[in-house]
Amino acid sequence: MNLIWHQLSFQYFLIFLQENNVTAITEFFLLGFQVSQYLRILLFCLLLWVNCCTLCGNLLIIALVSTSKNLHTPMYFFISQLSINDILLTTVIVPFMLHILLNNGGTIGFTDCIIQFYFFCTSEAFECLLLTVMSYDRYVAICNPLQYVAICNPLRYSSIMTSEYCVKLLISCWLAVFFITAMDTVTFLMLKFCRKNVIDHFFCDIVPLLEIACSGTQFVELEVSALGPPVLCIPLIIIIVSYSKIIVTIYKIPSNISRLKAFSTCSSHLIVVSLFYCTLFSVYVIPTSGQSSTISKVLSLIYTVVTPFINPIIYSMRNKDIMKAIKETIC
Numbered sequence: 001m002n003l004i005w006h007q008l009s010f011q012y013f014l015i016f017l018q019e020n021n022v023t024a025i026t027e028f029f030l031l032g033f034q035v036s037q038y039l040r041i042l043l044f045c046l047l048l049w050v051n052c053c054t055l056c057g058n059l060l061i062i063a064l065v066s067t068s069k070n071l072h073t074p075m076y077f078f079i080s081q082l083s084i085n086d087i088l089l090t091t092v093i094v095p096f097m098l099h100i101l102l103n104n105g106g107t108i109g110f111t112d113c114i115i116q117f118y119f120f121c122t123s124e125a126f127e128c129l130l131l132t133v134m135s136y137d138r139y140v141a142i143c144n145p146l147q148y149v150a151i152c153n154p155l156r157y158s159s160i161m162t163s164e165y166c167v168k169l170l171i172s173c174w175l176a177v178f179f180i181t182a183m184d185t186v187t188f189l190m191l192k193f194c195r196k197n198v199i200d201h202f203f204c205d206i207v208p209l210l211e212i213a214c215s216g217t218q219f220v221e222l223e224v225s226a227l228g229p230p231v232l233c234i235p236l237i238i239i240i241v242s243y244s245k246i247i248v249t250i251y252k253i254p255s256n257i258s259r260l261k262a263f264s265t266c267s268s269h270l271i272v273v274s275l276f277y278c279t280l281f282s283v284y285v286i287p288t289s290g291q292s293s294t295i296s297k298v299l300s301l302i303y304t305v306v307t308p309f310i311n312p313i314i315y316s317m318r319n320k321d322i323m324k325a326i327k328e329t330i331c
Contacts, residue, residue: 025193027109032100032202033297044101050309051094057312058083061322068325074161075141075265076322078134079315081170082272085130086308089123092116093304097202113204114188120203121184122177124280124303125231129173131273132235136169137161138266139242143249180231187220200293205300207283229285236277243270268314275310279303 033043065071065080096116100106108116141157188206194214201208210217246266253259279302316322 029198040101054309064325074166092119117204121181125180126177128235135239135242
């Protein structure tokens with residue numbers, strides 16, 4: 001009797017799925033870049049080279065900050081954490097993207113898609129907060145109600161940005177990231193997928209997933225519109241306020257040499273912040289109704305592949321301390 005009951009129950013379940021046009025989705029098919037085979041091979045070679053350079057550049061910065069005593073400062077500590085985060089992001093996105101390019105698309109399991117989405121959100125949210133902390137570090141180094149801390153009184157800067165305080169800031173960033181990522185992952189799991197499982201993207205992102213979901217999108221869109229902009233905008237506002245005060249303080253410095261030194265310590269960080277937030281806002285904040293999928297993929301490619309590649313170049317080529325550490329290591 002139990003066997004007959006289970007068979008009848010399973011038949012009724014199949015009839016329910018057919019009537020409601022619902023099927024259990026266990027995997028997704030990522031289209032990637034729908035271009036000619038020649039362009040896909042060219043793009044594969046280019047991205048493979050970029051990925052190798054990204055890993056080598058960021059590993060070099062991590063090794064230099066860990067071994068060189070001249071780089072044992074809060075600023076380089078945060079730069080090394082940014083390099084670790086860049087390695088995490090490229091490891092999550094690039095290998096499967098290369099697989100998609102070789103095969104003109106690729107299949108990813110539902111669980112693997114959740115894992116990729118989780119680590120992607122973790123990396124992006126952490127970079128937002130870390131760039132904010134780095135701007136705060138520059139603010140403490142340059143701006144002070146009494147005097148210019150880093151230039152006129154470096155001991156006061158060291159007493160504020162101690163190693164323990166930097167570690168506490170880093171732990172606070174990770175705790176906030178885990179909370180934000182947990183909410184994003186729960187949001188992802190609320191989406192229900194029917195027959196359509198083709199994602200017009202090269203990784204599992206919330207925007208293309210919303211396009212193929214058959215239910216649960218209203219709550220997810222509400223949650224994204226309510227929490228997405230503050231998560232991006234609040235750190236950006238803090239960065240803008242910090243650098244506004246930094247610029248005002250720098251212009252008050254009488255010495256041209258000290259003024260140029262202060263500008264040089266901030267310019268690299270400003271370039272990284274501008275590149276990261278411009279591409280991120282163009283994908284997630286600015287309305288994308290008239291934006292083609294190709295443009296969206298290119299913009300996503302910038303902040304997932306190009307930005308981690310450029311970060312070590314900006315922080316090494318424009319930084320005399322890192323270049324000096326590289327020369328000392330080579331010699």
